Amino acid sequence: MKTRDRILLAGLRLFNEEGAATVSTNRVATELEISPGNLYYHFKSKLQIVEWLLRRFEDEMRPFASAPESVAALDDLWLALHLAFEKISEYRFVYRDADFLMREYPQLAPRLQRLTAAWLATLRRLYHGLVAQGVLRAAPDEIDLLALHTTFTMTCWFSYARLMPETLGPDNDSGRAAYHILTLLGPYLEDDSRQYLAYLRHKYLK
């Protein structure tokens, strides 16, 4: 693997495990047993490492933008959300440390806000599609609310999970996170889809 990619992977792992606020570029270099000068040759600052990781996160989340074209039923939605949560978990420092990142590097704020806005737009299209397919029954303003709740859950669920009493389940379970979003849709589901929700409830809640 190229040094550049090794740096990004080590940076991601350390940011995730120890927090973006506390991990320095020197810490990353030490982890990889390379010199600070070698790291500096590839990345001039911690911000550059963060920016590249953000770019990869955005790239790997790109399939989610086309979910409205492929999601035609509740189990499609569950899968699309499950995959999205896997990525969000893989890059979990992004939202967990968002306050630090936006404070330390103000130029990242509009970028994170654009990503939120893009997810909101995707989810609106997706839910409108599910209404058209007869899966959901919801008015346009209810669709806006569901899209907002879903984005909120995508960005913050893993932070919340750590605050829950442990009996409520493991905090990095993407399947459970996706299920949580489906429960928000519960009251809006047409009858056929309720059965799938009941199946998932049985799976995730004892």
Added chain:
Amino acid sequence: MKTRDRILLAGLRLFNEEGAATVSTNRVATELEISPGNLYYHFKSKLQIVEWLLRRFEDEMRPFASAPESVAALDDLWLALHLAFEKISEYRFVYRDADFLMREYPQLAPRLQRLTAAWLATLRRLYHGLVAQGVLRAAPDEIDLLALHTTFTMTCWFSYARLMPETLGPDNDSGRAAYHILTLLGPYLEDDSRQYLAYLRHKYLK
């Protein structure tokens, strides 16, 4: 004001404004123009300051525990949530910096989890009460979900708000945060209460 209280107030303000991870006890002492030794006389470590602030937060959130006794309609609920969000905003470093706090001081994790568990229990009682009063129509498992969504929103809404495109509203608006929770209740409301929700929607969404 006693030095001890001045230290707690300055600590709270600095933690809120600059982040609990970056503010040291020396920084607090400098801010108050007292010597590090004087601060040390009152608090032996940053952890002690954090613990006392957490205790105050828990104390000031105590009225929320009796909300189930006083909330009999949707506007009561909106008020109770509004007041809770005011407190959460006043101590906003607690949830925003929860990952740092629980990593740096593992003994705080069960304490924060107990608080979440207490809110969950309060909200379950509260929503059961609203069902009994004919405000909500929800099955016991739906009440559990609503209580979970509400606690999630109470702990994470202000973190999410910063990630939203600015056009969606100011990020520290406790009234809007409380309204957001009411929208979750929307599908479960009996007809009379829907009118109040429509009034709030008019107020918070253009």
